[in-house]
Amino acid sequence: MPPRRTLLAIATLLRRGLSSGVGGVGAVVESKLTLDNINPAVLVTQYAVRGELVQRASAIQESNFAEKPYRKLLECNIGNPQAVGQSPLTFNRQVLSLLCYPELARNPAAAALFEPDAILRAKEYLQAIPNGLGAYSESQGFAIVRQQVANFITKRDAGVPAYKENIFLTDGASKGVEKMLSLILRGRTDGVLVPIPQYPLYSATLALAEAHLLGYELVEEEGWRLSVDVLEEKLAAAKANGIHTRGLVVINPGNPTGNSLPLENMKEVLRFCGKHGLILMADEVYQENVWLESRPFHSFKKVLHTMADAPKVQLVSFHSTSKGFLGECGMRGGYFELCNFDPEVVQQLLKLVSIGLCSNTLGQIATGLMVQPPALGEPSYARYSAEKEAILTSMRRRALKLVDGLNAMEGVTCNAPEGAMYAFPSITLPPKAIAAAEAAGKVPDTFYALALLEATGIVVVPGSGFGQKQGTWHFRTTFLPPEKDMEGVITRMGEFHKGFMAKYS
Amino acid sequence: MPPRRTLLAIATLLRRGLSSGVGGVGAVVESKLTLDNINPAVLVTQYAVRGELVQRASAIQESNFAEKPYRKLLECNIGNPQAVGQSPLTFNRQVLSLLCYPELARNPAAAALFEPDAILRAKEYLQAIPNGLGAYSESQGFAIVRQQVANFITKRDAGVPAYKENIFLTDGASKGVEKMLSLILRGRTDGVLVPIPQYPLYSATLALAEAHLLGYELVEEEGWRLSVDVLEEKLAAAKANGIHTRGLVVINPGNPTGNSLPLENMKEVLRFCGKHGLILMADEVYQENVWLESRPFHSFKKVLHTMADAPKVQLVSFHSTSKGFLGECGMRGGYFELCNFDPEVVQQLLKLVSIGLCSNTLGQIATGLMVQPPALGEPSYARYSAEKEAILTSMRRRALKLVDGLNAMEGVTCNAPEGAMYAFPSITLPPKAIAAAEAAGKVPDTFYALALLEATGIVVVPGSGFGQKQGTWHFRTTFLPPEKDMEGVITRMGEFHKGFMAKYS
Structure with a gap:
């Protein structure tokens, strides 16, 4: 029953618009919190990156992938590298580990487990922040x-x-x-x-x-x-x-x-x-x-x-x-x-x-x-640099591979990756697919992305969650899945897309 | 020049009140961000816990305590225990340290530096959170x-x-x-x-x-x-x-x-x-x-x-x-x-x-x-319990001592401490002090708290920052300074108060 809710939201906005702060509305009845009386700005707010697609993905996971041809989800909906296999940088985590437990930084036995420059860096922070990490910092930050x-x-x-x-x-x-x-x-x-x-x-x-x-x-x-x-x-x-x-x-x-x-x-x-x-x-x-x-x-x-x-x-x-x-x-x-x-x-x-x-x-x-990463000549420099380069060069390869794969699909065009972690291909949806989406009460690109999820376990975000030129449809996918899986991701996406286009042509 | 600012704020509120969202106001000139055109709600917002007193305290510190009889500040303005000497609990920090650097939790050498139940707990978290702490969690939390x-x-x-x-x-x-x-x-x-x-x-x-x-x-x-x-x-x-x-x-x-x-x-x-x-x-x-x-x-x-x-x-x-x-x-x-x-x-x-x-x-x-602290029988239980009890019993003693000290001062009354980390004494300010505050353009309890800061380095928050019954004046102070310092804090507060009362009687 949207009408009642809408009317109440409008009523709220009108009251807010007309009231001069206090007075003028007369007796007011208090009531329990429902969709009818929460902040209407919250109701109209959308955040697609963790929206309908993610909720459906969670439900599939909770069903233990009942009747699904896959056994895990692939979360390409969000730029969350460590959720899809990327490891944190060793130096950074060593310093954080030492700072959580300052006794460690002062214990000579830590030398067997931590790089000397990580210990040194932790000590520098502890000296500059004598209250440690358990006290509030200045409001603006250390x-x-x-x-x-x-x-x-x-x-x-x-x-x-x-x-x-x-x-x-x-x-x-x-x-x-x-x-x-x-x-x-x-x-x-x-x-x-x-x-x-x-x-x-x-x-x-x-x-x-x-x-x-x-x-x-x-x-x-x-x-x-x-x-x-x-x-x-x-x-x-x-x-x-x-x-x-x-x-x-x-x-x-x-x-x-x-x-x-x-x-x-x-x-x-x-x-x-x-x-x-x-x-x-x-x-x-x-x-x-x-x-x-x-x-x-x-x-x-x-x-x-x-x-x-x-x-x-x-x-x-x-x-x-x-x-x-x-x-x-x-x-x-x-x-x-x-x-x-x-x-x-x-x-x-x-x-x-x-x-x-x-x-x-x-x-x-x-x-x-x-x-302030480890500097040239410091003990952690080589490892840090190697970890950094491995991540960045692999991400670049994955970006190119994914975009090539997308462009090879019928009616899909994707600009070359220049930066960030995402591809945002345009998909030409056949009229029958658009009609099917409308019948299902879905925005067409959400309909497409939901079908992709159901068929493959791949979670992307419909273009409508970001805004797009009227009459065009897109989805956003990260290129963060591990390199060994990327070929499979592209293949699964391609097979799904082929089937989808065949079904609605 | 408050009038211009006030008028502009009122103008903004009126526009907002009368506009139905778009239209109706005509040509609008954009302008750089100044106090005249920021969100007026921000202007009127106050947060005394980090307000004028803290700013003055920072200035004193930055002056390296020039012409001051003290060499450090005592931050009683905020419930920030580790800023005034409280140590974190060992078990908790051991687990956090291990989680920051998961290799450590899996390294047998860690047994020399961490309690076995801390290692076990870290492993439990890592098993339940396979992506580790570097990935976004569910929006609602793990x-x-x-x-x-x-x-x-x-x-x-x-x-x-x-x-x-x-x-x-x-x-x-x-x-x-x-x-x-x-x-x-x-x-x-x-x-x-x-x-x-x-x-x-x-x-x-x-x-x-x-x-x-x-x-x-x-x-x-x-x-x-x-x-x-x-x-x-x-x-x-x-x-x-x-x-x-x-x-x-x-x-x-x-x-x-x-x-x-x-x-x-x-x-x-x-x-x-x-x-x-x-x-x-x-x-x-x-x-x-x-x-x-x-x-x-x-x-x-x-x-x-x-x-x-x-x-x-x-x-x-x-x-x-x-x-x-x-x-x-x-x-x-x-x-x-x-x-x-x-x-x-x-x-x-x-x-x-x-x-x-x-x-x-x-x-x-x-x-x-x-x-979920360490349970009875687990290796960290005894130490955890001892640390917890030491903190709580000392805090209770400090609370009682501080409130007794406050009540011994002329014109100061403070309710017995029942909970939390604060005393909120009522101070009867002489009319001359109120007149002096007005002459200085200060709220009387802010005037008092600033004088306390200048004389002693003790930072408290004026009662007006919390709201108080009309005509009464208070300040809020934590009782978090270390036990060894508490006597000195009370003495300094008492001496300042005596001098203040003498000056304005």
Whole structure:
């Protein structure tokens, strides 16, 4: 019975719109919590990465794969490398292990189990953080880690300086994005420009804030090009509708699209933000996952500082321990860096993060280890480098192999992988399949992805969860399954696709 | 120049109130982020636990204690035991250390450095969590830990059953509170009953949601008694003002008040919630910190289930690894348990938490270790028990000593410590002190707390940060400084107080 629910949600919105805070509504009856009276913004929020497909996958697993031709799921729905076989980096885990149990770092017997530079690094952290990992840190994060992040950024950006005062450590990049949006959004007259397709953290957070997602479509036919003309159009349309555009989200390398922005394009984006006074929210969590040699990663900050006509853009860049080659998703480590922000505004942000006291301290250290790996000449250097290279080169091979496999399927086209962890192929669904989906009450690409799951155990995310150009259908899949399984994944996907197309042609 | 800012904030609120989402406002000029155009809800939000006092303390530290008679700060502003000398529990840290570096758990040489039951426990977790701690967990948290929490609750509550499906693991209790409030609050027509004084997480989160804090004053003269008559009055007043009261927050044992609720009082509260269909948000993070033997901790859930006339109350109980005797604040571990919630609503909550993917995995394990300590007969039992008892008995002694010391000061009265980690003395400030505070543009208790900090290095939180009865002044101090320092703390506080009173009498 959606009508009743919808009416109640509308009623709630109207009450909220008309009330001046208190008074005016008269007697109010309290009631138990149901879908009719929870925050309606929660009801309309979607997060497809852990949505219907994942729920169905869980049900299949709970049924112990009853009547299924497979005995395990393959989770390609989420960039979660260690869930599909990637190992953590030894040096990083040795340091974390020592920090959890500081007596160990001080015990000579540990030398038999840990590399000397891991012990040394643990001792450095313990000296800088005398209260250890069991106390709340500063709200913004440990100063030693923020300094390490600043050093990393300065080096990465060819000397453009970074300062620990502008760096906030967070429980993964998601929490940073949430805080920034919470800081800037003032409700239903505000909006943010977000790419389409986008990572649904943005749509979900905007929906919860009841603000506008101002989607700008990337041009799939041109390798997911970011068109500044489209940005101008969308901004003008928002203005005409009385919407304040507060910021622009750019995900580079792209999620779910897997593209890398050309340098010239980044400059255009920066000029656009400067011209319109927009905050640039640069989601740069895939900065280590770059597959196209001719297009290395450039941070927006570096590009901004190397432009002759450098516009004074307010920029926030997000990074995470979850992606890259670490894949330390469970640690919930990350940071964001602010550039050109008003110090009074930074104080407000600091107050906002202080309400949650601090991000988890092990995630903070995981961030420190990410940005300051063992150096050449240190005992762990060779092993660290070998582990890193093995992960990155294998990921690149898997990316190419998967995209080749996808392009070989009838009616499937996929742009070449340039960065990140995902392929986002376009699938041409036959009219009969679309009709069958409608009959089943499903969005066509969800219908396709559910059929793929039922037939193969492979979990992907329908394109509709990210947004896509009207009339096109996609899915997002990671290329994270282990190399030995990748051939099988492609074969299973291909056989399913063939059967699906035959059934609905 | 507050007027301009205020006008702009009002303008924003009006626009939001009058707009139906899009349209109606005409051309809008974008602008850089300043205090004039950030989310005005952030501007008005306060979080005193890390507010002005802490900022001044940091400045003193950064000045290297220039012209100060002390050489270190004593942070009594925050319940952060490991920041003031408490050590983590050995067993818990051994298990966490092994889990960070699983090779260690499998290495026979580890037997020389770790207790056998710590190794066994680590292996149990690794078996139940084959992806390890580096992968995202389920959004709700690891099933094994949620089952351990359910077992703990069942045992704690004398057999009242708990189920892992109703348990959500969180990054500390704060994040759980934020999610619950985000689920239930629909903006400016909703409110929640919150004790006065309260822990400012509640006021901050309500302010950010632009909802009403409906403060009910605890009766200080009667040991911070919770009066259901006051609750009824506040609820009726809210109704008359058109405010939907969605829930009731009870902090038991109390923060900042340090009281423990009598059993009969808890039943009254439950009946009140049942009668009015209010969600009871039971902040039970201090359940291990109980100092009055005649008033042991009872969970609201157990009390609810043992009432003959049990009202069908929707109840959510919060717990944390940060408090108790663990004091593992930095780990950001915690959980909440839902009782009597509609399964559809639970699904919405699950969607909401899934946007952040999962809470940090080490915090989840820290929660598992909290609820399932070494059992009698296991190798770590004796050491664990000794460490636990030493912390709790010392904390109790420190509580009594501090409160005695406070009560010996002129014009200071403090209720006996019954639970939690805080004393919240009432201070009678002379009129001259109040006038001096006004002249300095400070709230009188902030003026007092700042003077205490300048003179002694002791950091406390002014009562105004928690809310207090009009015309009364307080401060909150933990009793967490090490036992050897407690005498000195009391002496320094007493001498400062004497001087302050003399100066302003």
